[in-house]
Amino acid sequence: MQASDIAAHVPTVTASDPVAKAVRVMAVSRLPGLIVVDEWSRPKMVLPGTQVLRLAVPEAFQKDPALVRAIDEESADHFWVELGSRTVAECAPVSAPRPVTIRADATLLEVAALMARQHSPLIAVVHPDGSLIGAITLERLITSLAVFTTDE
Amino acid sequence: MQASDIAAHVPTVTASDPVAKAVRVMAVSRLPGLIVVDEWSRPKMVLPGTQVLRLAVPEAFQKDPALVRAIDEESADHFWVELGSRTVAECAPVSAPRPVTIRADATLLEVAALMARQHSPLIAVVHPDGSLIGAITLERLITSLAVFTTDE
Numbered sequence: 001m002q003a004s005d006i007a008a009h010v011p012t013v014t015a016s017d018p019v020a021k022a023v024r025v026m027a028v029s030r031l032p033g034l035i036v037v038d039e040w041s042r043p044k045m046v047l048p049g050t051q052v053l054r055l056a057v058p059e060a061f062q063k064d065p066a067l068v069r070a071i072d073e074e075s076a077d078h079f080w081v082e083l084g085s086r087t088v089a090e091c092a093p094v095s096a097p098r099p100v101t102i103r104a105d106a107t108l109l110e111v112a113a114l115m116a117r118q119h120s121p122l123i124a125v126v127h128p129d130g131s132l133i134g135a136i137t138l139e140r141l142i143t144s145l146a147v148f149t150t151d152e
Numbered sequence: 153m154q155a156s157d158i159a160a161h162v163p164t165v166t167a168s169d170p171v172a173k174a175v176r177v178m179a180v181s182r183l184p185g186l187i188v189v190d191e192w193s194r195p196k197m198v199l200p201g202t203q204v205l206r207l208a209v210p211e212a213f214q215k216d217p218a219l220v221r222a223i224d225e226e227s228a229d230h231f232w233v234e235l236g237s238r239t240v241a242e243c244a245p246v247s248a249p250r251p252v253t254i255r256a257d258a259t260l261l262e263v264a265a266l267m268a269r270q271h272s273p274l275i276a277v278v279h280p281d282g283s284l285i286g287a288i289t290l291e292r293l294i295t296s297l298a299v300f301t302t303d304e
Contacts (some may be wrong), residue, residue, distance in 0.1 A: 001225065001229055023294060026294075027291065027294045027295060032184060032273065032290075048202075048271065048273070049184070049273050049290045050200075050267050050268055050270075050271045050273050050290060051268070053267055053268050053290060053293070053294070054268035056264070057261075057264050057265050057268050061261065061265050062265060062268060062269060063269070065262070065265065065266075068259075068261055068262050068265045069258075069262060071259060071261055072259075073154065075261075076259030076260055076261035076262070077153055077259070077260055077261075077297070079260075079261045079264070080297055106221075107220075107223060107224075107225050107228030108229055108231075109209075109213065109220055109223055109227075109229075109231045110217070110220050110221060110228070112205055112208070112209050112231070113213050113214060113217065114217075115202050115205055116203070116206035116209050116214060117214060117215070118202075119202050119203070119271055120202060121184065121201050121202050121273070138184075138201045138205060139179065139182065141205070142178075142179045142205070143179060145229070145231075
């Protein structure tokens with residue numbers, strides 16, 4: 001099998017979409033991450049779910065556990081509200097890493113090695129011009145492999 | 153809300169379980185990672201899904217994309233089989249990081265900040281003695297927060 005055989009269509013967002021929309025798209029589609037595309041549908045960022053969540057956590061809280069602990073339960077339940085209409089571009093790290101992409105003809109072992117190396121449970125499969133073909137989730141990869149036959 | 157309010161029971165594995173079983177437990181329960189416990193049910197490792205996958209990717213392939221690319225499609229489809237009965241302990245990194253755990257009374261903001269900081273879509277909620285209460289997945293956290301009301 002090749003990457004394009006198991007790639008699926010997934011909803012994407014752009015950098016000008018609100019972070020709240022990005023989190024919602026990921027949750028509703030039960031995706032383990034999110035692909036942020038540019039105006040030509042080329043992946044610009046491939047964010048693991050934890051890093052989509054990170055967009056929504058106010059920067060001051062990201063690195064200071066003591067500060068986070070000082071927030072009372074009621075306020076902590078509503079930290080999302082603080083986000084308002086801030087966009088993905090406004091909340092993303094200034095130096096975003098190269099998007100995690102792979103060729104359509106890559107093998108499933110290449111997909112697995114890339115996911116493991118990049119710590120990314122979602123990877124974008126792209127055409128040679130960089131445009132998006134689809135996405136492969138960790139779950140899809142595992143269920144596509146013969147893993148269920150190697151034990152028991 | 154507190155961490156213990158949204159923690160759920162999840163299946164766990166031990167370091168002496170085969171990697172193939174670990175991958176299967178994660179896939180069958182649709183978990184974004186896996187908790188490896190010791191003989192007293194205390195989390196020993198909390199592995200994000202990509203790092204559970206990594207246990208199954210032969211070490212030589214983990215760091216060398218060129219080597220992975222040289223494997224033909226047929227062999228790549230069956231790389232799991234090479235695993236045989238190797239255990240989690242045999243495949244885990246020698247210096248595993250501290251398990252990603254949190255107190256029962258932590259706020260959801262503390263949970264979110266920890267997940268974002270540790271890049272872990274799964275965290276273990278523990279008693280003061282270190283034993284496991286349950287787990288919180290990224291999906292569970294997001295659906296527990298008021299994120300759906302902040303936009304539209």
